[in-house]
Amino acid sequence: MKHTPNFSHRRALLLHRPDSNTDRLVRQLKLLGLLVEIAWQPLTEAALPDIVLVDADQGWDGLLPWKSGEEAPCPVVALLGTEAPSRIAWALERGAGAILAKPVNTSAVFPALVLAHARHEERLEMRERLRHLEERVRLRPVVHAAIRLLMQKRGMSEDEAFAALRTAAMKQRQTVEAIAVAIAAGTFSLPEAG
């Protein structure tokens, strides 16, 4: 771990009825530097904190502003006393990146935050990568069109045309797809082979 995880001045929302668990949890969150709010009513999108800790024993569907199975907009830690699979499933579907068992063990709080935070970052990264790949898949036909164009105009083989596209993309520091779009549109032409 390159950087010590730091949560100071982050806003934590504890969606749980106040009890001895939340007392312990609030103490621990505060000493980690978090600004802690505790509530037991539906969270609105506008009031989204930096991290949510939610009671997965009692939590109902309307408690969180994102839908079941939808990507959570912030890291989520589930507080769980029961071992009932239905409640574990609820936590998972709500995007929990970590589970804190009840009664809360103070030494489990920091690791749970770090884990939930890392999971959330990882999901954001994956989503971005997926978006990128989808874009490339979407532009596949344009790449094919550009390759056909190069084969016709320059008398290249398919492999040569693709290699030329890739070299141009590297030189221009663009994706193969972006160069293909430019070639197909006639706004970019490959330098003559020399």
Added chain:
Amino acid sequence: MRKAHRIGILYSTSGPYAAIGRDCRDAAEFAIAQYGAVMPGLVEPVHVDPGASLKGYVEGAITMLRDRGCRHIIGTVTSAARKEIIPVVEKHDGLLWYTCPYEGFEANPNVIYTGACPNQHLLPLFDYLLPRFGTRPYLAGANYVWGWEMNRLARELINAAGGEIAGERYLPLEETSVDLLIADIERERPDFILNNLIGPASYAFLEAMHALARRDPAFAPERCPVVSCDLTECELDHLPGDVAVGQMSAACYFDGMAGSEDAALRGEVVRAFGSGRRISSIFAATYAAAALCIEAIHAIGDDEPRAVRQHLYSTTSQTVLGPLRIDAATNHAALPFHLGRINRTGGFDVIASRPAISADPYLAGQRSAARPRLRIVS
């Protein structure tokens, strides 16, 4: 007359931490005996030597809390032992007094910490070292959480300072063969060495560094010092001759420090343990913990842990470590930082100091708070 309140003393006097365990046990016993002379019948010790086994610690803690009527335990040197008995202490709602420097990342409501965590030892140590020796250290550590976490943190500090790590190597806890480590250091030629080795491995390493410096003066302590955050007077006796002279250590206390108000304590320690005995930071922190515990029990007339904690939070006590305050948020003591250089008489010369630093065990405030500057005392 009511029965005396019992305080458990849980230290192992064998294993790689034996020297530290003995120093801690001596300090706790000594404090209880001293207070016993002025507050007779208030407290009495319950001893268990867990024999360097984690199972021994757990059984010892259970015996003390369940069978012997203790509500307070002064004990454990390693984080492994502390983590092992915390569930037992929590179950019986007791209070553990932990008195050794450690790697931080803990703040348990059932533990009072009078040992320093990294913002009280490693961070100010690096503040001192980096401008003077450079930002290319070698990290040596025991294959154990202390070595791993201290070195991880050191790496983070070095990266932030734009430096680089010359090398990093770990030795098993009981390993005393340090040839490969020394060869690596000789090859890499670091600016300084952070020594997170433990006990006999650390002693063997310091001895080998001494031999290396005789071969190549570039490795002499004044040019490439070996620094640690847990080497104290209680371990210097285990080092032959002057092998560690000139090396440095960070601590919240050094024996015979100028300005310390421990002359009376010093006399008592000499009377109890002989004239060669030095008061290490570990002895001082354990003595201070025992004193805080006994004074709190005396003040409230009971040993109920919740009441003892509340008393601690509201009091600044005069201790061997200076005025000591326990932070209600973290249960840690605010501790001064001193940097000592090992001298030829088996002790340390203090070369830099900083007044009491509040503990920040999770380093939550490090990025927002400006660091105070170090005051050089000599």
